[in-house]
Amino acid sequence: xxxxxxxxxxxxxxxxxxxxxxxxxxxxxxxxxxxxxxxxxxxxxxxxxxxxxxxxxxxxxxxxxxxxxxxxxxxxxxxxxxxxxxxxxxxxxxxxxxxxxxxxxxxxxxxxxxxxxxxxxxxxxxxxxxxxxxxxxxxxxxxxxxxxxxxxxxxxxxxxxxxxxx
Numbered sequence: 001x002x003x004x005x006x007x008x009x010x011x012x013x014x015x016x017x018x019x020x021x022x023x024x025x026x027x028x029x030x031x032x033x034x035x036x037x038x039x040x041x042x043x044x045x046x047x048x049x050x051x052x053x054x055x056x057x058x059x060x061x062x063x064x065x066x067x068x069x070x071x072x073x074x075x076x077x078x079x080x081x082x083x084x085x086x087x088x089x090x091x092x093x094x095x096x097x098x099x100x101x102x103x104x105x106x107x108x109x110x111x112x113x114x115x116x117x118x119x120x121x122x123x124x125x126x127x128x129x130x131x132x133x134x135x136x137x138x139x140x141x142x143x144x145x146x147x148x149x150x151x152x153x154x155x156x157x158x159x160x161x162x163x164x165x166x
Contacts, residue, residue: 006051006158009034013042014051015154022055061114068115069143072125073107077136084108087133096124107139118142 006014009032016023016031023031029039046052061067076083084102091100091111099112115121121140129135 010042010046010051011154011158013039013046017052017055018151018154021057065116068118068121069146070113070115070121071141071143072111072113072138073141074109074111074138075107075136076134078134079108083134087135090128090131090133094124096120 012032013028013034016028020027020031025036025040028043029036032039034042043052074087076087087109088100088102091097091109096115097111097113099110101110102108103110113121113124115124125138125140
């Protein structure tokens with residue numbers, strides 16, 4: 001496990017923010033059982049150290065519209081650093097691609113894509129293929145319904161990582 005310098009109180013603060021989003025000083029201090037001043041000082045340090053990247057609202061997209069969600073696996077034809085850099089740089093600029101993870105094994109990347117319509121997704125894939133990103137093959141999986149979407153349980157991850165060191 002990486003030595004982050006975080007103690008159990010820091011983990012409680014991060015876990016509370018992960019579960020509830022941005023909280024006021026008093027509410028956060030109640031969640032982590034620490035005085036508001038001490039809690040806020042720790043939060044300021046956690047932000048400055050880059051542990052908190054952003055605050056988000058979890059929007060119920062299904063209540064807004066009937067959007068198309070697609071999972072896409074991508075394999076590149078060659079595996080030079082320049083190929084990965086070019087692909088990843090291009091993906092960063094496409095709003096419809098909300099997640100991109102690099103993987104080991106048969107495919108190089110897994111993408112999560114949201115489009116207004118299936119036809120828009122097809123145009124997006126054609127633009128990726130035309131961008132000379134060295135894509136060898138890709139597979140698409142149309143999402144029919146979302147069963148679970150959650151952040152990892154930070155307290156459990158840290159406890160499991162600590163137990164693995166014993």
